[in-house]
Amino acid sequence: MTAEETLAQIAKEVTVCVNCALHHTRKKSVPGEGPATAEIMFIGEGPGFHENEQGRPFVGAAGKFLDQLLAQAGVTRADVWIGNVVKCRPPENRDPLPEELAACDKYLERQIQAINPSIIVTLGRFSMNKFFPGAKISAVHGQMKKVGERYVIAMFHPAAALHQAALKPAILADFAKLPELLKEARAGLGKSAPVMKVAEEQADDPKQMSMF
Ligand code: URA
Ligand code: SF4
Numbered sequence: 001m002t003a004e005e006t007l008a009q010i011a012k013e014v015t016v017c018v019n020c021a022l023h024h025t026r027k028k029s030v031p032g033e034g035p036a037t038a039e040i041m042f043i044g045e046g047p048g049f050h051e052n053e054q055g056r057p058f059v060g061a062a063g064k065f066l067d068q069l070l071a072q073a074g075v076t077r078a079d080v081w082i083g084n085v086v087k088c089r090p091p092e093n094r095d096p097l098p099e100e101l102a103a104c105d106k107y108l109e110r111q112i113q114a115i116n117p118s119i120i121v122t123l124g125r126f127s128m129n130k131f132f133p134g135a136k137i138s139a140v141h142g143q144m145k146k147v148g149e150r151y152v153i154a155m156f157h158p159a160a161a162l163h164q165a166a167l168k169p170a171i172l173a174d175f176a177k178l179p180e181l182l183k184e185a186r187a188g189l190g191k192s193a194p195v196m197k198v199a200e201e202q203a204d205d206p207k208q209m210s211m212f
Helices: 003-015 049-054 061-072 098-115 125-131 158-163 165-176 178-189
Strands: 040-044 081-084 119-123 144-147 150-155
Touching: 003 098, 040 098, 040 125, 061 158, 061 165, 081 098, 098 125, 119 125, 119 178, 125 150, 144 178, 150 165, 150 178, 158 165, 165 178
Parallel strands: 040 081, 040 119, 119 150
Antiparallel strands: 144 150
16 A cells, blocks of 8 residues: 555544544544655644534644744645544543543554654644653753654644743744754655656756755
């Protein structure tokens, strides 16, 4: 199976998944979305009201703010993969329970293996804890660490920064560092920037292009 086919297969599975109690109250599960070739994966917490309605990640107020943060880093949604640690909405947006996180983790693990990103950006405590158990987000946010075959950076959750003005400068500064961190991650992993075809007529003269 290609990475793209694996992602499509996972999306199909979570649509009908009944592996934890969250399936009882979900409207639409939210598998996550983005290209199978994404160099960066953003991992949030779980679907909220609007995500549950639409089946897409980060489409509510936090998503609007995430779009601004991405734009500031010179990234568009089309460049990156965005998803969550749980694929179904916790009722009333409560925190996901340990057993729900455990049940849903196998989907996220398969997504990470399929995409094999250079960088994972965790948004909020629950995705941070997957990679840095017991870490304090206020202490580690914005610091890139190698975890296995890739780099992981914890950042505040955009919804937290929307509601607590004091966190906004930190999340802005952390996102602004992304282009530089991606260069560092590529160097550390011995990967080069992806080669992209600019236009059909330039097919004979491919240019080394980077989104940064
Ligand atoms: N908050 C999240 O953590 N994920 C979403 O998809 C939307 C809001
Ligand atoms: Fe399945 Fe994850 Fe949804 Fe639970 S949250 S029902 S494990 S897809």
